[in-house]
Amino acid sequence: MELQLALDLVNIPEAIQVVKEVAPFIDIVEIGTPVVINEGLRAVKEIKEEFPSLKVLADLKIMDAGGYEVMKASEAGADIITVLGVSDDSTIKGAVEEARKQNRKIMVDMINVKDIAARAVEIDSLGVDYICVHSGYDHQAEGKNSFEDLATIKRVVKQAKTAIAGGIKLQTLPEVISAQPDLVIVGGGITSAGDKQAVAAQMQQLIKQG
Numbered sequence: 374m375e376l377q378l379a380l381d382l383v384n385i386p387e388a389i390q391v392v393k394e395v396a397p398f399i400d401i402v403e404i405g406t407p408v409v410i411n412e413g414l415r416a417v418k419e420i421k422e423e424f425p426s427l428k429v430l431a432d433l434k435i436m437d438a439g440g441y442e443v444m445k446a447s448e449a450g451a452d453i454i455t456v457l458g459v460s461d462d463s464t465i466k467g468a469v470e471e472a473r474k475q476n477r478k479i480m481v482d483m484i485n486v487k488d489i490a491a492r493a494v495e496i497d498s499l500g501v502d503y504i505c506v507h508s509g510y511d512h513q514a515e516g517k518n519s520f521e522d523l524a525t526i527k528r529v530v531k532q533a534k535t536a537i538a539g540g541i542k543l544q545t546l547p548e549v550i551s552a553q554p555d556l557v558i559v560g561g562g563i564t565s566a567g568d569k570q571a572v573a574a575q576m577q578q579l580i581k582q583g
């Protein structure tokens with residue numbers, strides 16, 4: 374099981390500072406959608422240059438033009454790129470095809486997918502690398518989480534790795550770990566902590582204990 378740090382509400386210098394603090398305890402650093410909107414793919418490029426040994430995920434939440442957008446994120450140095458599960462199959466296929474050419478990976482974000490089980494089976498057959506259940510900020514504000522959806526994809530997904538994101542904190546991490554996803558994605562649970570390094574270290578320890 375791996376740990377991904379999601380950076381959403383920072384600029385590039387702040388992102389570099391946070392990653393410096395927690396780098397030994399994470400496997401993947403995510404350049405979140407708001408950061409890409411504010412800073413562009415330059416944020417991916419600068420983080421990859423600064424931390425070449427960390428995998429970098431570009432959270433583009435691609436909805437169309439999968440091949441082209443994956444190509445641009447790959448040029449910037451992204452190792453993993455996100456595509457939305459609600460997109461057309463042709464968009465996901467285009468993203469996967471380009472990722473294979475560029476030796477990159479595709480994560481499909483299941484945010485707002487209504488029938489998680491049925492769509493996860495379809496997406497799994499398209500050759501994606503990760504399928505991620507996700508309660509976004511707006512769902513979190515309504516008190517929702519994706520724990521049940523994680524159990525669903527664990528049951529039906531046969532090829533892709535499974536991931537979960539959305540409001541995961543140190544206190545809720547043990548429940549997530551018990552469902553055994555391949556990847557846990559944490560943003561505010563680390564970035565809002567007073568001592569980010571201590572929280573990331575504790576999270577890594579819990580994940581290692583399995």
Ligand SMILES: O=C([C@H](O)CO)[C@H](O)[C@H](O)COP(=O)(O)O
Pocket residue numbers: 379380381403405406407432508509510538539540541558559560561562
């Ligand atoms: O993808 C995300 C969200 O849609 C904002 O872009 C976050 O990176 C994801 O939800 C993880 O962050 P936390 O919910 O703060 O853990």
